Amino acid sequence: MARLKLAVLISGRGSNLQALIDACRDPAYPAEIALVVSNEPDALGLERAKSAGLAAHVVNHRGFPDRPAFEAALTALIEKSGAQLVCLAGFMRLLTDGFVTRWRDKLINIHPSLLPAFKGLDTHARAIAAGARVAGCTVHFVRPAMDEGPIIVQAAVPILPGDDPATLAARVLAQEHVIFPAAVRLIAEGRVKIVDERAEIAEGRPLAPDLVNPAF
Numbered sequence: 287m288a289r290l291k292l293a294v295l296i297s298g299r300g301s302n303l304q305a306l307i308d309a310c311r312d313p314a315y316p317a318e319i320a321l322v323v324s325n326e327p328d329a330l331g332l333e334r335a336k337s338a339g340l341a342a343h344v345v346n347h348r349g350f351p352d353r354p355a356f357e358a359a360l361t362a363l364i365e366k367s368g369a370q371l372v373c374l375a376g377f378m379r380l381l382t383d384g385f386v387t388r389w390r391d392k393l394i395n396i397h398p399s400l401l402p403a404f405k406g407l408d409t410h411a412r413a414i415a416a417g418a419r420v421a422g423c424t425v426h427f428v429r430p431a432m433d434e435g436p437i438i439v440q441a442a443v444p445i446l447p448g449d450d451p452a453t454l455a456a457r458v459l460a461q462e463h464v465i466f467p468a469a470v471r472l473i474a475e476g477r478v479k480i481v482d483e484r485a486e487i488a489e490g491r492p493l494a495p496d497l498v499n500p501a502f
């Protein structure tokens with residue numbers, strides 16, 4: 287079966303990109319990376335892409351007069367690559383309604399909280415400050431409002447006494463690297479359907495048994 291072609295958009299470290307690269311190395315994984323784009327010229331993720339032999343492009347938002355012009359350049363690259371699913375992997379630019387509509391239901395994001403809790407930045411510090419006992423991460427389809435949209439996969443981790451944002455972020459990040467490739471797999475297998483703005487996962491095999499989190 288043909289593998290689903292991915293475009294991965296990054297801005298920095300690219301550890302979630304790396305998780306996708308590693309998953310795609312397995313010939314049985316139903317997706318492959320057709321394109322990596324960073325808006326930041328010195329993103330570490332670009333090196334990861336090059337090391338994996340992937341097409342890596344810089345589209346520096348600073349070189350465009352406005353967001354729509356920047357996004358038109360992104361869309362042109364994505365279309366040219368033949369990508370069928372766009373994965374935001376630590377992509378730190380807000381997207382206009384126009385871009386989100388162009389890629390509706392073909393655009394996913396990973397966010398380091400259990401949405402709908404803690405949208406936006408500094409999620410770990412806010413979760414600790416709120417006294418939350420559980421944190422986690424979410425892969426969801428993108429809608430125009432920030433960090434909103436049908437939830438595909440989530441993973442939870444405990445918040446432990448003495449955690450600071452860095453220790454919690456590391457615990458959550460390990461789960462991000464599990465659920466991002468898991469969500470892409472579900473989509474590539476055609477098992478995700480959006481009904482009334484909720485993502486339904488079709489039966490077929492147990493839903494990602496590897497998501498059982500040993501931290502609990």
Ligand code: GRF
Pocket residue numbers: 296297298299300301302303331375376377396397398459462
């Ligand atoms: C991750 O925590 C992701 O959830 C958030 O930005 C961070 C990106 O990390 N959206 P990396 O660049 O994938 O290492």
